[in-house]
Amino acid sequence: xxxxxxxxxxxxxxxxxxxxxxxxxxxxxxxxxxxxxxxxxxxxxxxxxxxxxxxxxxxxxxxxxxxxxxxxxxxxxxxxxxxxxxxxxxxxxxxxxxxxxxxxxxxxxxxxxxxxxxxxxxxxxxxxxxxxxxxxxxxxxxxxxxxx
Ligand code: HEC
Numbered sequence: 647x648x649x650x651x652x653x654x655x656x657x658x659x660x661x662x663x664x665x666x667x668x669x670x671x672x673x674x675x676x677x678x679x680x681x682x683x684x685x686x687x688x689x690x691x692x693x694x695x696x697x698x699x700x701x702x703x704x705x706x707x708x709x710x711x712x713x714x715x716x717x718x719x720x721x722x723x724x725x726x727x728x729x730x731x732x733x734x735x736x737x738x739x740x741x742x743x744x745x746x747x748x749x750x751x752x753x754x755x756x757x758x759x760x761x762x763x764x765x766x767x768x769x770x771x772x773x774x775x776x777x778x779x780x781x782x783x784x785x786x787x788x789x790x791x792x793x794x
Contacts (some may be wrong), residue, residue, distance in 0.1 A: 661740065681735065682743060682751055691783075699783070703790065705770065706781055714728060722757075725785070730781050
């Protein structure tokens with residue numbers, strides 16, 4: 647009887663360990679898609695909002711144009727269709743936490759290896775990053791044409 651109890655206990659421990667491992671792995675996959683940074687929750691997207699993307703456009707014009715165009719490479723990658731190739735959370739984390747992104751996120755690391763310049767934090771808030779995301783969505787949906 648004692649031995650049976652012990653065996654059940656052992657099996658439970660193994661099951662528990664496996665469960666934790668599976669959750670940990672699933673968690674990793676998610677964080678990789680989201681990148682690393684303050685944005686950890688899924689961003690729920692509604693149809694493109696004109697007031698929000700206009701705000702984003704203004705921020706982009708002052709803080710991003712030195713390094714980015716949409717149609718061609720400048721210091722950084724061309725941003726055309728970036729909202730189609732990356733998740734919204736990933737884009738916001740790249741804007742809010744570029745240094746850690748190029749160090750820890752696989753995709754960002756590859757971009758850094760390709761462009762050989764470190765994108766720098768532009769002193770933007772999370773709301774600013776959300777507005778910038780909206781601007782990139784508006785460009786990708788043809789709702790606004792970037793001035794470049
Ligand atoms: C100093 C130049 C510089 C500035 C300023 C800059 N970036 Fe970047 N950006 C880069 C570089 C270079 C990369 C590629 C990753 C790296 O090497 O850091 C990049 C990557 C990105 C990416 C990912 C592109 C892709 O193809 O996945 C996005 C999105 C982005 N930047 C948006 C912005 C926004 C929005 C701003 C303004 C708030 C901004 N960047 C300001 C240089 C810059």
